[in-house]
Amino acid sequence: MPKQKILIVDDDTNISELISLYLNKECFETRCEENGEDALKAFSEFHPDLILLDLMLPGMDGYQVCREIRRHSQTPIIMLSAKGEVFDKVLGLELGADDYIIKPFDSKELVARVKAVLRRTFVEKPEEPKEEGQIVHLPDLTVNLTNYSVTCMGEHLDMPPKELELLYFLASSPNQVFTREQLLDHIWGYEYVGDSRTVDVHIKRLREKLKDHDAWSLSTVWGIGYRFEVKKQG
Numbered sequence: 001m002p003k004q005k006i007l008i009v010d011d012d013t014n015i016s017e018l019i020s021l022y023l024n025k026e027c028f029e030t031r032c033e034e035n036g037e038d039a040l041k042a043f044s045e046f047h048p049d050l051i052l053l054d055l056m057l058p059g060m061d062g063y064q065v066c067r068e069i070r071r072h073s074q075t076p077i078i079m080l081s082a083k084g085e086v087f088d089k090v091l092g093l094e095l096g097a098d099d100y101i102i103k104p105f106d107s108k109e110l111v112a113r114v115k116a117v118l119r120r121t122f123v124e125k126p127e128e129p130k131e132e133g134q135i136v137h138l139p140d141l142t143v144n145l146t147n148y149s150v151t152c153m154g155e156h157l158d159m160p161p162k163e164l165e166l167l168y169f170l171a172s173s174p175n176q177v178f179t180r181e182q183l184l185d186h187i188w189g190y191e192y193v194g195d196s197r198t199v200d201v202h203i204k205r206l207r208e209k210l211k212d213h214d215a216w217s218l219s220t221v222w223g224i225g226y227r228f229e230v231k232k233q234g
Contacts, residue, residue: 003029004118007048009039009065010080011057015103019052022107023114036060040068048075050118055081055092063095070096074160076117080105093201098160120161136171138230139215143168157209162187166202167210170218170228179225199226 006028010016016032023030031046033039036057043051051069055062066077076098092100098117101110136143142151145168150157159167166187170178178186180196188198203226207218219229 003027004049005029005031005046006114007039007042007046007051008032009034009036009051009057009062010054011035012054015054018107019110022111026111026115028114034058036062036065039065043069043073043075050114050121051075051077052114053077053079053097055079063091066092066095066097074158076121076160078113078117090197090201093198094205096160098162117161120165136168138171138213140213141171141210141216143171152210159209163202163206163209166199167206167228170226171216174216174228174230177221177224177227183225 006023008016008019008023008030010019010032011034013032013034016034020030020032031042031048033042034057036059039051039053039057040060042048053062053065057065062079062081066079069075069077074096077096078099078101079092079097080101080103081092082103098121099113101113134145140153142149143164144150145165148159148161148164150159150164150167166183169183169186180199183199184196203218203220210218212218214231216228216230219227221227
């Protein structure tokens, strides 16, 4: 089985080489770049399975690199930054990042985050279909957790793994209210270094893709959290 490829983009060569060392020990193939322009070139040549992307790069910064990649690819991106402000996290997630790690970070945590994001992204397809419980069917909407696909109004929607898992979790428990903390716990599956606004960002992105339907809607329960409201038919 070929090694999974990780593109590391950081202008601090000491950090990128250290990250590369950690990942090489875990049998990943790595490539390091020091600026945004070279990162985009490497993305086309190296075809990474995941990108570790520093925010503060010379020239084109990490936000711009993320935006460019998201125009034509859903390759998972984990942003790295010494900045811990909520603004940075939310903006990065809104642009399409899959996770966010604050420097300085623990090597074991970094490797665990990489593996977790890759697991969610590259789901092995079983030979036999999973039980029906892995698919939610609603009028004009199908959320399939077996092959990570969403169809709405007859059209396939491109959706990163976390968005799809969040949608599936809510839609598979119709009309049940979940707090942001419950959703973080269920969807991210580990102690997420961030805050509950991460959920708000993903809900916002889902709403941009899923317009409310006569039979269902993604609703905010003010002061509590969110629910997937399914209206009784007939």
